[in-house]
Amino acid sequence: MADYKEFFDLEEIISSVKEYLPNFDSKRFAAAFDFAEMAHNGQMRKDGKTPYITHPVEVVKILITLHADEDTLISALLHDVPEDTPHDIREIKGQFGETVAFLVDGITKLSKVYYKNNMPELQVESLKKLLLHSAEDLRVIFIKLADRLHNMKTLQNIDKPEKRERISKETLEIYVPIANLLGIREIKSQLENLCFMYLYPAEYEEFREKIKSYFKKQEENRDKFTSAIREGFKKAGIDAKISGRKKHLYAIYKKIEADGRSVNAIDNRIAIKIVVKDVPTCYQALGIVHGKFVPNTEKFRDYIANPKINGYQSLHTSVFGVDGLLTEVQIRTHKMDIEAEYGLASAFFDKERPKDVFSAYLKKSSWVKKILEIEKDDAGSENFMENLKHDVLQDRIFVFTPKGEPIDLPDGASVVDFAYAIHSDIGNHVVKANINGKSQPISAILHNSDVVDLITSRKVWPELSWLSFTKTNLAKNKILAYLKRTTREKKISKGHKILQKEFDIAGLGMCEDVNFKKLSSRLGHEHDKHFDSLNGLFESIGEGNIWVHDVVKAVEKNRRTSEAKKHEGLKITIKIVAVNRFKLMRDVADILYKYALDMYTFKGWAAKQDKYAYFTSRFLVEDLETVSHIFDEMEQIEEVRHIYRISPHVMFLFWIFAILGASGWIFHPFILRLTSTQKFQVEHPLIHSTLIYVFFLLLFMIFFYMMNLLKKYFPMIRNKKLVWASIFFVPIGAIFVLGMEMIYFDLNLNWIVLATEIFVVYMYLYFNYRNFRRSIN
Incomplete structure (x- = not known):
């Protein structure tokens, strides 16, 4: 050797x-x-x-x-x-x-x-x-x-910087989450800091120097705090090891980045760890800490009673310590402390713990089950990695059923994710949920230790819009699998409705009016998706093969005048109609504040005799996809009936033409009376008749233009049968009035011309109504 x-x-x-x-x-x-x-x-x-x-x-x-x-x-x-x-x-x-x-x-x-x-x-x-x-x-x-x-x-x-970067990125995305999943904090922290050093060298050096001076400043306050706690423990006869808890560079960097702050904004707080002999002493020590210093109750977490998915146990609290300085305290037993550093490894290699206990753990472990499920899917390397990152390696939360059964989900999961984690059939029919006793929509985000009671209905089936608020690939795959099983006609109908809804949100008018050739070409070029017809596109949207926002973005590119506009955000005005109830305004405002970059107006009102409440708001958002998220979440609010986008420009045009049309209709009998008594009618009968034909044609054109605006930009009115009945009645009323005027004013008009005009009007109305019926079936 x-x-x-x-x-x-x-x-x-x-x-x-x-x-x-x-x-x-x-x-x-x-x-x-x-x-x-x-x-x-x-x-x-x-x-x-x-x-x-x-x-x-x-x-x-x-x-x-x-x-x-x-x-x-x-x-x-x-x-x-x-x-x-x-x-x-x-x-x-x-x-x-x-x-x-x-x-x-x-x-x-x-x-x-x-x-x-x-x-x-x-x-x-x-x-x-x-x-x-x-x-x-x-x-x-x-x-x-x-x-x-x-x-x-x-x-x-390793000589090549790109190889160092690739290995560091892989470590951060795969091996750090695995270490976290197993609770091996010591290895996780070391890996994170090394990745930080190679991926962000400038930030790493800046943070290292800053943290060094930061900890030096905190030493005196930390010593004063530990002295006060030791005194309390001594009186209570508690033998405890009290030490400053080291915060790792990357963890601090990640927190500051998430909050959008600079390195100079490091929180002025102290971290303390207290280790005692057993669980009852943990709670006794907690009482002494809270007795000495005022606690911040919102920060208290009991991970002894509710351990994390990786087995981590400890009491977490924050108190206003020496000079009111926020002090984070973790209290645990000696055994918990070892497991906090080395997680499942410490438990696995514990000589006192039989190995068959761990065999049982592996069979029941949710993350192990998920890995085996992902492998069974046989969806290829790319999907395996995607599923692994989304369903296994993300930060986890425990959510409970009403019977107390814990369900393991990734952080940021919604009610839909929870429903599918329990059973596919429950996921397919979930309507809403009671979270901690409060009714919430299926888009609601769940938090650690939430108790969720699901409400289902056989009348409800998965919608493509659910994908926008699902987190787990399990839920997404189940939704897509259901959508693929539906008939072609249903897929086309569903896809048409989904695309039309997004067109309404984007203010793009009717999706049937789009230049399909250009759209198809762009989708083929940018997303490698090719369609022979508009129905083919609808079908693909209906079964989830193409993301509807990609289609809208492709159409938007034809209309965007400058790239600069893209970065200015989007000003949107919306109206919401809902059955009035207590806290409705708060629920609506919460969603707007969640997504809006800025808000210009927010108004709400309700008539005394009306059971409905109405809200309008004008705000700035990042893009159309954000608006779509707002609509999806608003529709999930209890008692919300309608939400639609208002275009001030279109409203202005509509009222201008409405005033013109109404004025023409009100004043035309006086004009007819004046012209019919003049010599002009006798001397120039053809010109007189032509002017009347043109006048009525202009009135009808104004009417049709207004109808087109309604159809394109007023989706709430567009699908009302009463509106269509009114639209059919208006020309009939106009023809009846014209007939009366011909008799009263003795107008010598050509019946063939009038019949042709009437035929054109009603053919136009018929085809529009037929398209309307197709769109709602």
Whole structure:
């Protein structure tokens, strides 16, 4: 064996293992080291100076901090042998047993030869293999996290900046969330800070200097706070370890970025950790802290009674400490403290805990189930990664059924996500929910520890609009699966309604009037979607194959006059009609304030004799997609009947033409009387008749133009049968009045011309009504 004193001391490593594993087989471990050294003989790390064997040894040292067992440590020594040397899994199995072979195989990447033309797919498939092995034995992922941590610590030895960036990004998106899921905070924090250093070097340096001076300033206040608490604990006979809690750079950076603040706006607060002997003492200590300092009750969280998904337990509180400085306090037992740092790893390697307990945990674990479900979908590498990021690796919350059953969901999940997590049939028919006793729409966002009672109806089925407020891919896939099962006619009808609604929101008029050739060309070019007809587009929207906002954006590009306008935001005026009830205005305002960049007006009123309330608001939003979200959420508010966009420009045009038409109709008998008694009628009968024809034609044209405006820009009126009945009646009334005027004023008009005009008018009305009937069926 070569001399590695410069890099590590194997005897010292074995001694540190024996401190927590007295029966550790050092000879077996030494044999594994010899095998790994022989296999990696001549190989060097990226710096060209360090023998490769130092990497598996460093991985072992990281796992020792987790108190890893013998098989795990041996597997860590051998984890790169099958991938980087001629030796295979069979040799490892023959020498070190089936368990070690399984663990090593789980970490070994798939053949680079097989995937030589598609390296991204190789990475995804290797990750899939790793996770599926981990679903059977968690030790696979523990080794991989330790492996990734050491690789990140030596990332500076990789020459190519783009490769360093790719590895850091992959670590931040995949391995940091996995460490968080397992509750291994120490590894998670180290990985985050290393990724931060490589992905945002300038911000990293700025934060490091700022935090250094920040913690120095807080030392005096922290010491005063801990002294006051120690005094209270001493009187109560509580033996506690009190220390300042270290906040990691990336966690602080992420919080400041999310709040849109600069590095200079770091919260002036102290973080304290209190460790006691048992759970009752945790609550006793909490009482003393609250007795000494005024608590901020909104910040209190009991994770002992309601542990996080990764098993984390602790009491969290915030108090106004020394000089009123906000002080965050975490209180937990010694065991909870170890588990807070090392999560499931500490529990897994706990000698007092039987291994079959963890086998049962893995079978029941929601995240393990989700990984297995994603694998069963067989949806390809890209979808596997998308599903993994959305349904497994995001921050998690626990939401409860009325019977107290916890449902694990990603942070930001809605009522629809919750419904589908319980059962597909419940998801398909959910109408609304009672969240903590309060009625909420299906778009409502859920929070940790919410109690949700679902209300369903067989009259309700999934809508494409649900996708805008679903978070989990499980829910999205179930909605899309339902939409695909419906008949072609239903898909076309649904797609038409969805697109028309978005056209109304965008102020684009009727979707049938769009230049389909141009639209189809743009969708083909930008989204690789090709359609033979407008119905084909409707069908694709109806089954969720194309996002309706992509269609609207494609139409909008034809109308946008300048790119500058795109960045100025969008001024929108809307009107809402709802059955009046208590707190209705607050519910409406909450949604507007959630999305509006600025608000110019917000008015609400209700007539004494009317059960309806009316609201109008003019505000600034980022884009049309945001307006669509506002409409979707407004429609979910209890008792809201209608919401539609108002165009001041169109309203102005409508009233101008309405005044012109009304004036013409009111004053035309006087004009007829004047012209019919003059010599002009006798001397120029043809011109006189033509002027009358033109006058009535202009009146009808004004009427038709107003009707067109109604149809295009007033969706609430457009679909009212009474409106259509009125539209049909107006020409009949006009013809009747004209007949009376012909007799009274003795007008010598051509009946053929009049009949032609009437025929054209009613053909126009007929075709418009037929299109209207089609649109509502």
